[in-house]
Amino acid sequence: MDDAVSAVDGVVGRECGTCGTVAGPADRFCEHCGADLPTDGRATSSGVAVPADPAPPEGPDTATAPMLAPARRQPPRPPCRECGGAVDSDGYCTQCGAKAPSERDHFAVAPAPGVAAVSDRGLRHHRNEDAAAVLADGAGRAALVVCDGVSTSVSSDVASLAAARAAADVLGTGSVGLAEGSARIAALGVRVTQAAAAAAAAVAAATPDDDAESPPSCTFVAAAVQDPVVVVGVVGDSRAYWLPDVGEPLLLTIDDSVAGQQIAAGRPRAEAEAGPQAHAITRWLGVDSPDQTPRLTPLEVDGPGWLLLCSDGLWNYCSEPAALGEVAAGALGGAGGDPLTAASALVDWANDQGGHDNITVVLARLGGATGATGTTGMASVAGTASAEGTDQR
Amino acid sequence: MTEFSAAVYQNEYLAGGSTDVHAIVTVECRGAGQAGQTSAGDAGEIVIVDTSASMGWPGVRAAQAAAAAALDQVIDGTWFSLIAGTHQARLVFPFDGGPMGMAQMSPQTRSLARQAIGYLAPDGGTAMGTWLELAARVVQSVPSVTQAHAILLTDGKNQHETPAELDQRMARAAGHIQVDCRGVGSSWEVGELRRIAQTLMGSVDLIPRPDQMAAEFATLMRQAMSRGVASADLRVWVPQGAQVLFVRQVAPSVEDLSARRREVNALTGAYPTGSWGDESRDYHVAVRLPASRAVGQEQLAARVQLAVGDQVVTQGLVKALWSDDSSLTARINPEVAHYTGQTELAEAIQDGLAARAAGDDRTATAKLGRAAQLAAETGNEEVTSKLRKVVDIEEPATGKVRLRKNVDKLDEMALDTTSTKTSRVRK
């Protein structure tokens, strides 16, 4: 899957995505244009610290240009998310001045028809510590991962992205062959467990040697999809929902949180989630985590519907399956069934509710196909699309 | 190779609900080269000397020496002319009456111009508008001249035309020529010459004695010859719905540019800044954004650019970042504070001197006291020393001053002309 993952190099490279200026390894902002630089997971795992502080408030922002210099090559940028105006090479809208989000702060991908992911910084946090990685072959197989960085740690944004990528790599490798029914479920379950282990290893690799106080950590929710079978695994409070076209929406995961434990013990959801420390998570991926084994939930769907994975940035505003189902149905209806448009609409909706946290939404269409039973890995299947952090808006 | 750079100094953090953004943008030019040598087009230089009767023979002889000293600094190949000003304007050189009102500098024309200078004699009154009008016409007679500059010398008030006539004639010259204005002695009016200098994007200063004119003229012409960038505009882009509160040059001198605005497009205004040599200038830009955003949100408040022709050669970004951390939002940027103080200082001096001239000693004491306080706070030594000749400063910290009884007119004028010259921020 290395080739597929290399699609993210444009995101994590040390070249300014806005103006192309080469940045120093520890720089967080472009020297030339002041744009946010992408956070580089590789640089951090090899020991280069990523400073946590935002830009120095009062330093000079210097730009020099020779008088007769040719115009700088400008990669095409998506239009302004707020007003639709063109975004300048300096990273701001030419009409309303809104700061265009960096690829790390906002990305939207659709690796194959029927599968999409959107991740967004939200309105209140300074950076996006959520991450998503999705792979799909367009023939019923998909690897879906959402990780939500725990913000008490300095480099959780790096850890969550590394974890999601590592997990998707594992989920996307190999094949369950001709296995059917419970054998297929068992094989996919093993894959999800292996994916969580790889994600945990990636978080550990992204942990600086000297960071014993608050090592980076993140949640983990992943789905190994081989339509019509899905196995979902979870560590922490990111979630998976099954939203059938006909029938009741279903929450597939139990939160590893104080509230989640109370709900599992029978306390009403609304009451439990309003309690003190309700959102404190009890399990996570990180070197300080006592238990990183995913809790698995298998599902064999019996009709068409949408599998939705999300971080708490979405479900905090619509926790009950019915509530989330209603919001998602509205988004999907408005999008004419296009998952990328619908996932973006769900992110916008969460921002309209306050955008208090990072928001990540993954949607995958299930139950429509007969189920692919190819014998090769996803990466070598013709027409495989995989992308991560590549904005396709 | 001419290079421009821009640096922005501001506190970009705004408290929730705030919409006003202030920034100091420093624009620096390096490698400007010489006038008429590096830009497309030629340079033109005009020396305008007052030869009114009040100059008398000693004054005219000093003016002759000054004009000669200025022309000595003009590089060969530069277009030039010499105008004698009274209640009307007279082209003294070139004197052949051809279609071109200027000659190209060469050993021959230099020597002919010297001879022409020798014929200047005191006679008549003063109508500076006519001088400027002729200067602009002379410049336009040579189409290749794209960078025109003049030194204007006077010794008196503009008595032979109305202020309205002066305004009309100035307006005809504006945009065609930049004019540095110098007043010799104490019989001219600082406010009047300042108005001309501001309209025609030049400086104004006092030459106390006639024998100091030659050195001043040589310096001015050397400076003019070192301005290799014929003209540049400061461009300010603001977001849709935002309002530019003001655009002000604050160093090396205070100059409100707001009224010079020319629209580039709906969101961008251009403010002419004249010609540039190797130098740096500071601008204070204030913008009111259409709305406050949520805490944590960032947006651009202004793009401040320098444009030479249609080419943007440098850009500084003024940002707004809303925060609920009052330790960030309450901070006052030292550059913004310094230049806000310097601008108030200039106003306090000018208002104080005007009140003093009108016999309103109370206002004069209050204004000049505030000036003394601001000059001390911002470390403007030059202003403080000139203030001391007009008022006794008893407590610089509180601005307690007493008006002095016998003030030399020249000292008062020196304080007035110095008022707009700013000190840089102490780093």
Ligand SMILES: [Zn+2]
């Ligand atoms: Zn850049």
Ligand SMILES: [Zn+2]
């Ligand atoms: Zn916009």
